[in-house]
Amino acid sequence: xxxxxxxxxxxxxxxxxxxxxxxxxxxxxxxxxxxxxxxxxxxxxxxxxxxxxxxxxxxxxxxxxxxxxxxxxxxxxxxxxxxxxxxxxxxxxxxxxxxxxxxxxxxxxxxxxxxxxxxxxxxxxxxxxxxxxxxxxxxxxxxxxxxxxxxxxxxxxxxxxxxxxxxxxxxxxxxxxxxxxxxxxxxxxxxxxxxxxxxxxxxxxxxxxxxxxxxxxxxxxxxxxxxxxxxxxxxxxxxxxxxxxxxxxxxxxxxxxxxxxxxxxxxxxxxxxxxxxxxxxxxxxxxxxxxxxxxxxxxx
Amino acid sequence: xxxxxxxxxxxxxxxxxxxxxxxxxxxxxxxxxxxxxxxxxxxxxxxxxxxxxxxxxxxxxxxxxxxxxxxxxxxxxxxxxxxxxxxxxxxxxxxxxxxxxxxxxxxxxxxxxxxxxxxxxxxxxxxxxxxxxxxxxxxxxxxxxxxxxxxxxxxxxxxxxxxxxxxxxxxxxxxxxxxxxxxxxxxxxxxxxxxxxxxxxxxxxxxxxxxxxxxxxxxxxxxxxxxxxxxxxxxxxxxxxxxxxxxxxxxxxxxxxxxxxxxxxxxxxxxxxxxxxxxxxxxxxxxxxxxxxxxxxxxxxxxxxxxxxxxxxxxxxxxxxxxxxxxxxxxxxxxxxxxxxxxxxxx
Amino acid sequence: xxxxxxxxxxxxxxxxxxxxxxxxxxxxxxxxxxxxxxxxxxxxxxxxxxxxxxxxxxxxxxxxxxxxxxxxxxxxxxxxxxxxxxxxxxxxxxxxxxxxxxxxxxxxxxxxxxxxxxxxxxxxxxxxxxxxxxxxxxxxxxxxxxxxxxxxxxxxxxxxxxxxxxxxxxxxxxxxxxxxxxxxxxxxxxxxxxxxxxxxxxxxxxxxxxxxxxxxxxxxxxxxxxxxxxxxxxxxxxxxxxxxxxxxxxxxxxxxxxxxxxxxxxxxxxxxxxxxxxxxx
Numbered sequence: 072x073x074x075x076x077x078x079x080x081x082x083x084x085x086x087x088x089x090x091x092x093x094x095x096x097x098x099x100x101x102x103x104x105x106x107x108x109x110x111x112x113x114x115x116x117x118x119x120x121x122x123x124x125x126x127x128x129x130x131x132x133x134x135x136x137x138x139x140x141x142x143x144x145x146x147x148x149x150x151x152x153x154x155x156x157x158x159x160x161x162x163x164x165x166x167x168x169x170x171x172x173x174x175x176x177x178x179x180x181x182x183x184x185x186x187x188x189x190x191x192x193x194x195x196x197x198x199x200x201x202x203x204x205x206x207x208x209x210x211x212x213x214x215x216x217x218x219x220x221x222x223x224x225x226x227x228x229x230x231x232x233x234x235x236x237x238x239x240x241x242x243x244x245x246x247x248x249x250x251x252x253x254x255x256x257x258x259x260x261x262x263x264x265x266x267x268x269x270x271x272x273x274x275x276x277x278x279x280x281x282x283x284x285x286x287x288x289x290x291x292x293x294x295x296x297x298x299x300x301x302x303x304x305x306x307x308x309x310x311x312x313x314x315x316x317x318x319x320x321x322x323x324x325x326x327x328x329x330x331x332x333x334x335x336x337x338x339x340x341x342x343x344x345x346x347x348x349x350x351x352x353x354x355x356x357x358x359x360x361x362x363x364x365x366x367x368x369x370x371x
Numbered sequence: 372x373x374x375x376x377x378x379x380x381x382x383x384x385x386x387x388x389x390x391x392x393x394x395x396x397x398x399x400x401x402x403x404x405x406x407x408x409x410x411x412x413x414x415x416x417x418x419x420x421x422x423x424x425x426x427x428x429x430x431x432x433x434x435x436x437x438x439x440x441x442x443x444x445x446x447x448x449x450x451x452x453x454x455x456x457x458x459x460x461x462x463x464x465x466x467x468x469x470x471x472x473x474x475x476x477x478x479x480x481x482x483x484x485x486x487x488x489x490x491x492x493x494x495x496x497x498x499x500x501x502x503x504x505x506x507x508x509x510x511x512x513x514x515x516x517x518x519x520x521x522x523x524x525x526x527x528x529x530x531x532x533x534x535x536x537x538x539x540x541x542x543x544x545x546x547x548x549x550x551x552x553x554x555x556x557x558x559x560x561x562x563x564x565x566x567x568x569x570x571x572x573x574x575x576x577x578x579x580x581x582x583x584x585x586x587x588x589x590x591x592x593x594x595x596x597x598x599x600x601x602x603x604x605x606x607x608x609x610x611x612x613x614x615x616x617x618x619x620x621x622x623x624x625x626x627x628x629x630x631x632x633x634x635x636x637x638x639x640x641x642x643x644x645x646x647x648x649x650x651x652x653x654x655x656x657x658x659x660x661x662x663x664x665x666x667x668x669x670x671x672x673x674x675x676x677x678x679x680x681x682x683x684x685x686x687x688x689x690x691x692x693x694x695x696x697x698x699x700x701x702x703x704x705x706x707x708x709x710x711x712x713x714x715x716x717x718x
Numbered sequence: 719x720x721x722x723x724x725x726x727x728x729x730x731x732x733x734x735x736x737x738x739x740x741x742x743x744x745x746x747x748x749x750x751x752x753x754x755x756x757x758x759x760x761x762x763x764x765x766x767x768x769x770x771x772x773x774x775x776x777x778x779x780x781x782x783x784x785x786x787x788x789x790x791x792x793x794x795x796x797x798x799x800x801x802x803x804x805x806x807x808x809x810x811x812x813x814x815x816x817x818x819x820x821x822x823x824x825x826x827x828x829x830x831x832x833x834x835x836x837x838x839x840x841x842x843x844x845x846x847x848x849x850x851x852x853x854x855x856x857x858x859x860x861x862x863x864x865x866x867x868x869x870x871x872x873x874x875x876x877x878x879x880x881x882x883x884x885x886x887x888x889x890x891x892x893x894x895x896x897x898x899x900x901x902x903x904x905x906x907x908x909x910x911x912x913x914x915x916x917x918x919x920x921x922x923x924x925x926x927x928x929x930x931x932x933x934x935x936x937x938x939x940x941x942x943x944x945x946x947x948x949x950x951x952x953x954x955x956x957x958x959x960x961x962x963x964x965x966x967x968x969x970x971x972x973x974x975x976x977x978x979x980x981x982x983x984x985x986x987x988x989x990x991x992x993x994x995x996x997x998x999x
Contacts (some may be wrong), residue, residue: 072469099406106510106514107527121530142442149500205391205394205395205398206398208391208395208398209394209398209399209401209402209629210398211396211397212395212398212692212695212696212699213399213402213692213695214650214653214688214691214695215654215691216654216655216657216658216690217654217672217687217688217691218402218406218688220657220672220676220684221403221406221407221684221685221688222406222410222687224406224676224679224681224684225406225407225410225417226410226411257613276422297520297521301521301523304523304526305523305657308525309522309657309658309673309676310663311676312676321523324523324525324526324529328529328662331529331532331533331537332533332537335533338526338529338530339526339529340535341526342522342523342526342527342530344530345522345523345526346518346521346522346523346526349521349522349523350517350518350521350522352397353517353520353521355519357513365642388913505960514764607804612819613816613819613820614819614820614821614822614823616775616814616820617814617820617821617822617883617886618822618889619806620773620775620807620809620814621805621806621807621833621887622803622804622805622806622808622811622834622837622838623807623833623837624803632822632825635824635825636822636823636901640825649806653868670815698744707768709824710824711823711824711870711872712823712870
């Protein structure tokens with residue numbers, strides 16, 4: 072790869088060109104992992120369904136049709152109808168919006184909180200580190216589902232409460248991650264150079280420590296999304312998530328449970344949806360981790 | 372190495388570790404306290420329910436000490452916990468701890484069997500996956516594990532019941548035993564398998580197995596998915612290390628190099644993985660037990676939730692949390708025992 | 719007297735990201751008698767891979783091809799994996815660079831040596847094996863062999879660990895020993911000690927030794943013959959005593975980089991690499 076004179080003269084363009092080349096290499100390597108591609112396709116499909124649910128649905132997800140209660144899958148009801156005669160296919164489509172909402176809420180809150188706590192803890196050290204880490208350990212040692220359960224039980228059911236409850240237990244791994252990275256970075260030579268130049272600890276944390284965590288954070292987030300979906304489904308199954316008539320997949324399984332023996336589709340289909348989406352995120356996370364984790368680089 | 376004498380360093384080490392455990396336990400109690408006392412708008416109502424009489428309300432109000440400042444309430448709370456007072460369940464009218472201890476063995480039994488399946492199958496799967504990295508056994512086993520990792524276990528239980536109980540009739544349905552067997556065997560350990568074996572009631576024993584097999588296999592699958600995944604990643608790391616090459620250079624067979632050397636090193640982090648998996652099984656019991664009507668803690672918490680019995684819910688959470696912390700402690704101890712490098716203080 | 723080792727046209731390649739192959743060793747040929755041969759080269763020259771190919775412990779993703787590869791008359795090229803395994807440890811040994819990594823951290827040092835002994839003799843009793851292990855610890859000049867026997871690798875110093883490694887690999891009295899950078903991880907003061915032990919063992923037992931290193935100076939003093947490798951090829955093969963008469967520009971470049979105590983006080987020359995030294999692809 073020859074370096075053209077104009078790139079040398081313009082460092083910003085050089086950086087952008089280098090980043091683009093890296094991205095192309097990354098994409099090429101990613102494409103060579105078939106399972107990862109499958110995962111990506113599933114995730115994109117989820118986004119697509121959520122975005123275009125009104126266009127893709129065949130029926131109104133909330134409108135009951137008592138004559139068609141528990142109808143079997145057919146040309147009208149592609150995946151059958153539930154106990155109130157609502158089309159399951161359409162409810163699944165709209166449910167994807169709820170799924171995305173919960174996942175989004177949790178990730179958007181837990182990751183930054185965890186990162187900040189961990190980065191500050193690792194960079195500043197001393198008493199702050201000890202206290203933050205003790206708090207993190209406490210949250211890590213506690214059963215996630217049960218804590219979320221108790222939390223929602225106290226506050227009342229609903230999507231935001233469920234998301235909040237899950238966030239409570241989702242942030243510690245990010246804190247651990249950020250802290251580990253901070254410990255490595257804070258005494259490295261380039262950070263010391265920046266310090267000597269007068270940078271504040273805040274600047275160091277934001278512009279140097281946190282960017283170093285990025286690849287681990289992305290991998291972690293992807294895996295977390297799968298876990299969050301399962302936890303949210305569990306909460307929904309117990310009745311603590313989105314409340315009826317909202318088409319939350321976990322809750323759909325719960326209501327379908329009564330009819331499992333004769334109208335199996337009511338409970339089975341939402342589960343397949345949950346499984347597919349969770350699998351998608353896990354596959355994607357696996358592929359990303361194989362690509363981004365330097366320890367695992369192996370030649371074939 | 373260090374200046375302080377050996378016994379003193381050992382003492383300090385163990386002491387600081389115990390303090391850490393104590394702090395974690397207090398933290399757990401603080402969380403349940405917060406959820407039970409601070410979060411609800413009216414904590415008394417969440418304990419006694421809407422239909423309680425004014426006298427009951429007053430009684431509980433004073434019991435909780437809600438007139439006192441928060442930190443004093445927490446102090447009382449801790450004291451009660453240490454004495455074993457987890458509050459009273461207003462739906463069963465019994466002390467919560469009594470209820471919990473009643474139901475815990477059934478959950479323990481199921482989770483333990485699930486874990487054994489998970490370890491016995493999961494570890495070899497992970498080892499095979501790592502050894503044949505990127506070849507077809509790896510891909511196959513990874514997919515099997517991935518499915519177990521991605522599927523909502525309670526849903527799988529439901530589908531399993533549908534297929535194997537309703538459609539095929541291979542296993543018994545929900546419940547720990549057939550109805551007419553319940554209560555026949557004396558309760559000694561709380562484990563139905565052990566108790567029925569002791570009593571020599573073999574018909575009940577096999578009936579229990581036919582009820583247990585589906586949920587146990589399910590938990591086993593869930594557990595092996597996680598364990599095989601972690602084993603694979605730990606083994607991949609160990610197999611790339613030089614001491615494995617040294618074993619081969621000595622003329623060791625592949626089996627000896629992998630099982631005798633790599634796996635022995637991998638066992639150290641795997642102990643923590645197994646402890647975590649066990650905790651995960653206990654935690655997941657809430658969902659599984661409702662599907663299979665299993666008389667364990669999970670079911671107890673679930674029904675307490677619907678009866679809005681906060682004391683019971685929080686008590687269950689506390690108990691499982693304590694077991695979690697205990698498992699962590701155990702894995703710490705085992706880690707020290709297995710890894711000679713971590714025993715520096717003992718030198 | 720047949721040569722101990724005979725290699726002709728060894729090629730080792732690795733697949734790279736684009737699907738093509740990177741040749742790491744390109745047509746190396748050498749013979750070895752019961753002498754000390756040094757292989758010198760920089761990182762990436764392929765010297766370690768040559769040793770590993772001979773012992774059959776290349777990573778599974780490596781591709782190997784060779785015209786002839788024989789050890790003491792045994793054809794290694796067509797040998798079964800089982801045969802090659804039986805040769806390893808018993809007749810061909812290899813010591814690695816850093817005992818911190820090359821010894822199993824959770825087994826005592828004594829047990830690791832006993833394991834080597836046991837692989838060679840399944841029927842040996844526990845106490846005999848232990849005695850033999852203690853004997854080899856003494857042979858590598860470890861004082862208090864009983865105490866060291868029950869130590870773990872992380873409790874040993876670098877020099878001791880390396881001596882344990884040497885002992886472990888020669889305890890079954892192999893005919894060939896390959897030493898892959900055996901002193902590179904050690905302090906300079908410890909190096910001479912380990913080298914003299916190596917010399918003693920090799921000479922006394924009449925073993926063939928292949929000494930792989932990046933240190934030309936060290937190798938020239940220690941070995942009988944020297945082979946210089948660059949980019950997967952052998953560029954020089956010469957007796958150690960006649961090293962100053964080397965002809966290849968790479969070797970001459972390396973030699974002139976070495977500071978001489980009675981040399982000129984001018985700055986040392988920088989090695990100018992010529993693409994032609996890598997030869998045709």
